[in-house]
Amino acid sequence: MLDYVRRILVERHVVDLNMTRRKEAALCAAIGGGGALVFLFAFPRGAISTLMHEVLHLPGPGAGIALIFGPFLALVALTSFLSSRGKGGSLIAALTFGLSYALVVWLFRIPTNPKGAFGSILFVAAVALFGLAVESVMALARAFNQPWRCLLAGAVANVVLLVFYWLAIFPRTAGWVKWKDIPLLLGVCLVGGLVPGYIAWTVSRRFPRTLAHEQKE
Numbered sequence: 001m002l003d004y005v006r007r008i009l010v011e012r013h014v015v016d017l018n019m020t021r022r023k024e025a026a027l028c029a030a031i032g033g034g035g036a037l038v039f040l041f042a043f044p045r046g047a048i049s050t051l052m053h054e055v056l057h058l059p060g061p062g063a064g065i066a067l068i069f070g071p072f073l074a075l076v077a078l079t080s081f082l083s084s085r086g087k088g089g090s091l092i093a094a095l096t097f098g099l100s101y102a103l104v105v106w107l108f109r110i111p112t113n114p115k116g117a118f119g120s121i122l123f124v125a126a127v128a129l130f131g132l133a134v135e136s137v138m139a140l141a142r143a144f145n146q147p148w149r150c151l152l153a154g155a156v157a158n159v160v161l162l163v164f165y166w167l168a169i170f171p172r173t174a175g176w177v178k179w180k181d182i183p184l185l186l187g188v189c190l191v192g193g194l195v196p197g198y199i200a201w202t203v204s205r206r207f208p209r210t211l212a213h214e215q216k217e
Contacts, residue, residue, distance in 0.1 A: 094131025
């Protein structure tokens with residue numbers, strides 16, 4: 001009788017855990033999809049290039065990725081990671097971000113900046129790589145406390161995204177980056193990744209105590 005009760009309790013715990021994980025995965029997907037819509041309409045075609053090159057006079061290609069797109073994606077991915085118990089939260093959010101963005105652009109024929117290849121297969125791959133970078137850093141940097149892990153994850157993932165664009169996308173759409181511009185753009189990229197890392201951690205402190213970021217410490 002005791003074994004039967006124990007087995008029932010274990011099975012119920014497994015079912016509850018699976019339901020919780022499905023809900024968290026849905027939340028991560030919602031964060032990613034919502035983030036894609038916000039980004040799409042907050043930065044219409046040409047807005048990022050105009051801000052980076054005509055207002056701030058930063059060199060390119062890559063300033064917009066380092067200072068706008070990457071940091072925004074870091075905020076989405078890290079918020080998703082910190083709001084889920086299991087692994088893969090940032091990857092789910094990043095994939096949903098890329099796929100949702102591409103789907104909306106395709107359905108409504110929304111023009112985007114061709115230099116960034118927004119909405120393309122390479123774009124989705126870049127976003128997925130970003131999410132994977134966040135997951136990897138947060139898993140490997142457990143020796144650090146959570147604020148530093150968030151800062152590190154944001155900065156590293158942003159650099160990974162920028163390098164991917166330099167090697168796989170910009171040579172097709174905007175040309176190769178000049179060697180003399182790389183140090184400045186990398187510096188901007190690192191700073192751009194640190195800020196959303198701190199914001200995401202600060203926001204996560206407002207989450208309910210049942211959320212997983214407290215269990216991941």
